[in-house]
Amino acid sequence: MTDLSSENHFQPINLFEYEQLAKKYLSQMAVDYYSSGAGDEVTLRDNRAAFERIKLRPRMLVDVSDRNLTTSILGQPLQLPLLIAPMAFQCLAHPQGEVATAQAAALAGVGMILSTMATKSIEEVASVAHQNNAVQWFQLYIHKDRGLTRTLVERAYAAGYKALCLTVDAPVLGQRERDKRNEFALPPGLHLANLATISQLDICHEQGESGLFTYFAQQLNPAVTWRDLEWLQSICPLPLVLKGILRADDASRAVEYGAKAIIVSNHGGRQLDGAIASLDALPEIIAAIDGKIEVLIDGGIRRGTDILKALAIGAQAVLIGRPVLWGLAVGGQAGVSHIISLLEDELNIAMSLSGCTQLQDIDFSLVKSINI
Amino acid sequence: MTDLSSENHFQPINLFEYEQLAKKYLSQMAVDYYSSGAGDEVTLRDNRAAFERIKLRPRMLVDVSDRNLTTSILGQPLQLPLLIAPMAFQCLAHPQGEVATAQAAALAGVGMILSTMATKSIEEVASVAHQNNAVQWFQLYIHKDRGLTRTLVERAYAAGYKALCLTVDAPVLGQRERDKRNEFALPPGLHLANLATISQLDICHEQGESGLFTYFAQQLNPAVTWRDLEWLQSICPLPLVLKGILRADDASRAVEYGAKAIIVSNHGGRQLDGAIASLDALPEIIAAIDGKIEVLIDGGIRRGTDILKALAIGAQAVLIGRPVLWGLAVGGQAGVSHIISLLEDELNIAMSLSGCTQLQDIDFSLVKSINI
């Protein structure tokens, strides 16, 4: 952790520089856990490449002296079309972990999705939101133990989370080979803050396996289907968001089964290697959803122009994941705040240079796919 | 050969790591023979690249708690849609050679195709199959000496092999320049186990040529045509499989001439350099065959997701070649077993993450070609 305001320190000016710098603050095991993708990391790389394949067609001579970047998702106001993706084990990056992330998100008026696998409790993170009326959602993995799952959902609802974000792309854990090689496990002192207390669940060190892999295999339920969404909606009035949709037909089914939003995602390339880049999956999903519910996207967003591209193709907002961890590692809450403000500045500039003064101006004519 | 269970040894966790490790156990001549392709190795590289060009469109919220990977090819049951490709000279990799491979295949319930150019006898390899009711096929090169060819076929039939796999893409040997440079020949003590005994044939060391090239030129018959399939079927009741088809019209002809299955293959890039990647040839062949006989494929398969892609395009099963040799070199039968179990695990995960519980669920909608 460093004093970001000190002149003695290198101050990153974009998200890529944060990634480089963060590696000095993290153990190799943590860097590997955060940065790696599944298998050969083809999807991890392709998420990024997909953004570079899209070219922008900016509009000129528009009065862009005032820009309005605000939006609302599920009727919840955001200062930027940006949410922080659910990510496990944020205390690996910084002692304040998810609390620091939540503070930065609340201060900036962007959304935050807390992971089931958080290292800070549902309630502690929620306490950050109250003073700011912040947008916080709770990300859910459905455990084999339905009682445990219900307890998590009820705690999230009670604590004031405003949506349930069900991750649907992880019936089993992806094949993350760097974690396997490292026999990834939480270091002493870190715990699954919400699960350890209610059922003594934790990510133990088990030889030849990553602790996370074992957890998934033993605790999470690979039998969850569309019908289980009814049960989930019956135990909690919060709007349901599905994270991990990559096909038009699944997107249509999400509407049919009552989801209020979907997140087009391949889990940052960490689940099925070879899965389509999320940006490449977006067009067919936008067409299938046809405005019925909201569509968000994550995967490879590192620049304001990436947000512009995603919105031009039809997303209502985007999620960022890993860059938040880099900010957290470098500077705790201040680092995350800086990450968000860099993206805000970049989106501001990108909109100005494209002739857009509000998010609704970002239309499909702004993008073009050039085969190289 | 190494004790794979020892903690002192590096344990590969995927097939690429096996390739790296195997090179420490093999002579340069053997590494070159196994790993090289013909000419400039364009097809060798493209076989792999073709898999990376295909992207997956996984299906979510399917109950994948139970997966069934079994299938049958030619009515013969397999635990996985996987066969071990016919490969010559396996004793170059390990003293137990083809016998170790056969043991691993039989234990795992995958198919094995024994090469005419084996360094263990037809009968010795077959003996491994009996206790497991394993699926073993015999790969045939038709020699100029028809009597010799007939003897091989009869021995294979008598020994219990369940199909004849005729290699059709090698009327002459491909231009393998590393073998030419090395003047490749079998080291002392290794023999063409099935040919040396009946006709004193062997791969001799002859200056300025690879021994294998000389063998092909002198012994194998470049005059074999579709009509010869009738003769082959007349001397043996085993189902006939053609290996090396790369065009729709040849695939249709295979049906017409009585083949019961075909293997889409470019011989691992070892015959005609510049030949189309086998995965790129698959779609037109699937369309031409239209379900009349079974279609298998080899070339570049290194991951469970590769198997998923091949099956999604329409193959019933896949063959792996070189990775088996790397497993054999590193650990004999145990190494091959590990290779198979890595692929099985990966296919299991890939199916789970794609919403497939049985091989029939792997449909064409799972794949998409993205031009990069």
Add this chain to the structure above:
Amino acid sequence: MTDLSSENHFQPINLFEYEQLAKKYLSQMAVDYYSSGAGDEVTLRDNRAAFERIKLRPRMLVDVSDRNLTTSILGQPLQLPLLIAPMAFQCLAHPQGEVATAQAAALAGVGMILSTMATKSIEEVASVAHQNNAVQWFQLYIHKDRGLTRTLVERAYAAGYKALCLTVDAPVLGQRERDKRNEFALPPGLHLANLATISQLDICHEQGESGLFTYFAQQLNPAVTWRDLEWLQSICPLPLVLKGILRADDASRAVEYGAKAIIVSNHGGRQLDGAIASLDALPEIIAAIDGKIEVLIDGGIRRGTDILKALAIGAQAVLIGRPVLWGLAVGGQAGVSHIISLLEDELNIAMSLSGCTQLQDIDFSLVKSINI
């Protein structure tokens, strides 16, 4: 500055060699300012790559013993279809700065566009033109201070500039990270020659920001729209040229609002990173303009064949930017003259080898896009 005629010096023979050599004559801050693009420099690279994606289909057996490279733009005669793009701060490259550039342009009979941000005065640069009847245009940024803007325009008109070139792609400054890192500012002794005198405006050194960024934010007007073109045309009878158009609809609007020419440009990749390569934007714009006004292009032009490609797609002339600065840095006016003459020689050869004797012969059939 070097004596280009001396035998002791390395004499560049193409524009790329000038770029390499120039770096020895410039401070790192100047090299960074001149050579960098916005963000990840994707557009900067793609401008160049777009030219390499276009292949030529030369025509043979045409009598090319005489070639005529002359043209006229806005009725103003040019010896080559070439203008020097407006570029700020040319005294960073050479003490004679914009004056040396203007001398070289006038001598060669190519156009020159003087930047608002020039380090030599409007009148001093204009004095070079009079003896040669040279084509000089004045590039304009509309300042928030309309009086200041009007003063600039009136001075340019009085000094004899023959067109106003309004830059429309810079309502705010692009995100040029190397300048940000360097805290770019003009070195002592250099001034905004036309602004410092009338309103004490200058590019100051301000910590953590580039001086240019601050200037843009404080002085330039991001509220300019199409309607402001009427005002501009009302205060000055010079023909209006819009620089920075990248879309067909904006091109049509330019015609509608009275522009006499447009320049297809992404500001050398310095404004919106990810913007389409200017050559890739050209075809739709040529189609939309349909001959109503003239279309010029800049971005990535380094070879005579690049000019040929741009003209074949439909541009009437091209602008070059950075190479002029490299010439200026290496040899002042003589360096710029050499840059121009290298391009003239190359265009001469390219036309000869394509069967073109005059610019009108350069038709669309000369180009073909090959997907690689």
Add this chain to the structure above:
Amino acid sequence: MTDLSSENHFQPINLFEYEQLAKKYLSQMAVDYYSSGAGDEVTLRDNRAAFERIKLRPRMLVDVSDRNLTTSILGQPLQLPLLIAPMAFQCLAHPQGEVATAQAAALAGVGMILSTMATKSIEEVASVAHQNNAVQWFQLYIHKDRGLTRTLVERAYAAGYKALCLTVDAPVLGQRERDKRNEFALPPGLHLANLATISQLDICHEQGESGLFTYFAQQLNPAVTWRDLEWLQSICPLPLVLKGILRADDASRAVEYGAKAIIVSNHGGRQLDGAIASLDALPEIIAAIDGKIEVLIDGGIRRGTDILKALAIGAQAVLIGRPVLWGLAVGGQAGVSHIISLLEDELNIAMSLSGCTQLQDIDFSLVKSINI
């Protein structure tokens, strides 16, 4: 020059190895002259890449025990569909120069095209042909001096050359920067064997220019048009072949003006950089010619499979250039013979592996373009 049969020497086994080895036998100026292309060498590289973009679809189970590689071009019999391209200054590579090349060609039964810029005389090279009834053509540059041109043509006819090959893509010399840098000129003792004797023409060393560039500018006629083909045909009964056609309309015009064959060529990437790869130009030309005259191709052919690809797309034969020079440099006539025999062996293998026993079997269905 080396004894190719000696065991002490490294014996190349393909054309790429010859290129590497040849560089040890040549001056840097000669290597640069032979290997370089014009400008940025984009076309030079693309000529090769175009072949790698084409994939082969081999046909199986054809009796390929006998292959017939013979063909005839202009009714003149060739043992292979191969000619040696006209190349200047072969004595730079070996003292026997064009004579050694002609001997190798005659021995192998492939064609040879003697360059106007030869360093051995028309008559001396022709004397090699007589004992073998070899196919020799004379390549012509039309000089400004028509009398000189006529003398060259008449000498070629008298000496027994069987076709006139007019190079049409060189009205001026391409921009070969390595030659410019080297101030390329013939070393002492080498002469333009056919021009020096009749008009004292030679390639002098002139400062700051390549000697060849000066020669072209002073002696060759950039005014030659289609109508001049009538004059050429009127002074010589030999069939006329046009070398350097890259467009369908020029190909049609060639037929109209009486050419008996064309060579699709971009002069090995040495004239117009950015010109389409010759293989990419071939399909439209084959369609336009529609069998009326014969079509040959050069540019990037280094493998037997390249010949197969060119013939599959519709060429009747191919030319090789630079590889002959590498062979010449390494071993004189023996080196060229080896180059030819390597290609013959490779074509033999490629045809065998594709199911082709004669050149007519090489049809369009053998190739497929795969976008990567």
